[in-house]
Amino acid sequence: MVSPSTSVGRTSSPHKSNHKKLVTSLLFLLPSWILLLIFFIGPILLTFYFAFTNLSLTGSEAQATQFVGFSNFVNMFQDPNFRISVIKTIVYLLFSAIVGQQILGFILALLMKEKNPAFRRVIGIIVIAGWVTPEIVVAFCWVAFLNDSGTLNMILQQIGLKPVAWLFTFPMTSVIIANIWHGTAFSMLVFQAALDDVPKSIEEAAVVDGASRFQVLYKIVLPMIKGSVVTNMILVTLQTLGVFTLIYAMTGGGPGTSTQTLPIFMYNQAFVNYQLGYGTAISLILLLIGVLVSLLYLKSMKVKV
Amino acid sequence: MKRKSIKLERTLPYIILTVIGVLFLLPLLWVLIASVDPNANSSIKVPTAFTVDNFKSVLTNPVNIRAFIIGLLLSLGQGLLVVLVAGLAAYPLSRYQMKYKKHFMFTILFMTSLPITAVMVPVYQLFIYMKLQDSLWGTMFFLTAAGLPYAIWMLKNFMDAVPLELEESAWIDGASVWQGLKRIVAPLMIPGICTVGIFTFSGSWGNFFVPYILIQSPEKLPASVTIYQFFGNFGMVEYGKLAAFSILYTFPAIVLYIFSQRFMSQGFSLGGASKG
Numbered sequence: 001m002v003s004p005s006t007s008v009g010r011t012s013s014p015h016k017s018n019h020k021k022l023v024t025s026l027l028f029l030l031p032s033w034i035l036l037l038i039f040f041i042g043p044i045l046l047t048f049y050f051a052f053t054n055l056s057l058t059g060s061e062a063q064a065t066q067f068v069g070f071s072n073f074v075n076m077f078q079d080p081n082f083r084i085s086v087i088k089t090i091v092y093l094l095f096s097a098i099v100g101q102q103i104l105g106f107i108l109a110l111l112m113k114e115k116n117p118a119f120r121r122v123i124g125i126i127v128i129a130g131w132v133t134p135e136i137v138v139a140f141c142w143v144a145f146l147n148d149s150g151t152l153n154m155i156l157q158q159i160g161l162k163p164v165a166w167l168f169t170f171p172m173t174s175v176i177i178a179n180i181w182h183g184t185a186f187s188m189l190v191f192q193a194a195l196d197d198v199p200k201s202i203e204e205a206a207v208v209d210g211a212s213r214f215q216v217l218y219k220i221v222l223p224m225i226k227g228s229v230v231t232n233m234i235l236v237t238l239q240t241l242g243v244f245t246l247i248y249a250m251t252g253g254g255p256g257t258s259t260q261t262l263p264i265f266m267y268n269q270a271f272v273n274y275q276l277g278y279g280t281a282i283s284l285i286l287l288l289i290g291v292l293v294s295l296l297y298l299k300s301m302k303v304k305v
Numbered sequence: 306m307k308r309k310s311i312k313l314e315r316t317l318p319y320i321i322l323t324v325i326g327v328l329f330l331l332p333l334l335w336v337l338i339a340s341v342d343p344n345a346n347s348s349i350k351v352p353t354a355f356t357v358d359n360f361k362s363v364l365t366n367p368v369n370i371r372a373f374i375i376g377l378l379l380s381l382g383q384g385l386l387v388v389l390v391a392g393l394a395a396y397p398l399s400r401y402q403m404k405y406k407k408h409f410m411f412t413i414l415f416m417t418s419l420p421i422t423a424v425m426v427p428v429y430q431l432f433i434y435m436k437l438q439d440s441l442w443g444t445m446f447f448l449t450a451a452g453l454p455y456a457i458w459m460l461k462n463f464m465d466a467v468p469l470e471l472e473e474s475a476w477i478d479g480a481s482v483w484q485g486l487k488r489i490v491a492p493l494m495i496p497g498i499c500t501v502g503i504f505t506f507s508g509s510w511g512n513f514f515v516p517y518i519l520i521q522s523p524e525k526l527p528a529s530v531t532i533y534q535f536f537g538n539f540g541m542v543e544y545g546k547l548a549a550f551s552i553l554y555t556f557p558a559i560v561l562y563i564f565s566q567r568f569m570s571q572g573f574s575l576g577g578a579s580k581g
Binding site for chain 1: 318319321322323325326329330331332333334335336339346350390391393394396397398400401411414415416418419420421422423424425426427428429430431446447449450451453454457476481482483486510511513514518529532533544547551554555558559562
């Protein structure tokens, strides 16, 4: 097979003009390089520097920023708030991304398979509506829904139950459910595409051989879509790791520290307490977790470039 | 007996799906109903009257209009810049075998998956050093850079599908590389360009965190942040207007989703994508 690169050398144009073409097209990379270096790679590299300084927005440190070695990290690991944030982040990732979005998305895709197309469409549109809605509006919908005099409490009262102050009594559950509502459509779409790729004949053959529905699912379908499951899990985890807006707008990280995941903790330290150096040290931790999960993602993708 | 269980097996998924559907619909219903209810409060109820006053008052308030226009300019600017810059970058990556291409593409893919939240604190510090804080241009450039990895990756894949022969014949007719890209490759990549453009626009339109950190002046804030200010003074707020604002703000995202659906559906076959 002739790849594009080899056929470039075989055009009838003289060699010199080909060289010129290569140089011109390499110049095309320049704008993206400049933007990425200044605004993306730059900040990432700066993280490694600022995390070791006492950079602050106010006070004497604001004038004279100093290199403080590992003291931000020593403080961080001694800070009970940091430990709480790590635990909150793990709980949030586990229940919102992995258990919630992934499993609910899979159940939706599985149940919708081969159903009445009009019905499928209606359910699909409702679920996707939550996904297309901007995060800040999602937060607002849920604050209203879970409000003391909101829709959920109204329904509870109708069936004779007592209203609950959801955002105060169950803040973590509230933000987890709101994020599941917002994110599940992505997993559903991924699993729908994956399930469509499973040949029907294999499933049918298994049923003829006497396999139960559960056995077909567990022994045939799941192994066949394993790649999509892993990739989706990593992408949803990365996405959930970065969630700031939803939690910030719904609970502000509270009450107390009950929904203070790492992004909220980082924001509070950097922009509420003005400790930018400390905030950056938290950024670095968040970034390292992101890098770790991203590497898993690359590994699972087995991409060819 | 057996027939009964088969019937149940048929109807059960419909029942479960309907329940899930209703649960998903409930939080949205309030916004839809409250926006046209003259006496809206935080709970869902059948409105006693129908009104478009909430929409009218949101749309006649110059502060809201300005926020929408800023959001639109920011997102459009970012969308155009991303498509242009990423399109240029995708060209050599698609057309030539280069020594470090593989590393470069992996770095790009890697950057695609990094959570943007994690870099916001250092970006803020960088903006202070470059005196770019409170600058809409600075914000747009940062958003552009953050959108580039995904766009380069996607556009390179779309470009790989455009046959080189078409360009070569243009070159023979005396066209330059740039002309070939502009006249031959770009028109054939319209679906890819639309997908990336729409995706970028929606991401920027819905982005609250970035402008919230980088912009300070209230008069420069896009709609994604001004909606939060409604929200901040929760007790005082008129729920109907807030609901109307939410709907108007969500509307472009939904329209663009519908528009891009047929292109986007290709992107969800992760298994297939990982082989290409």
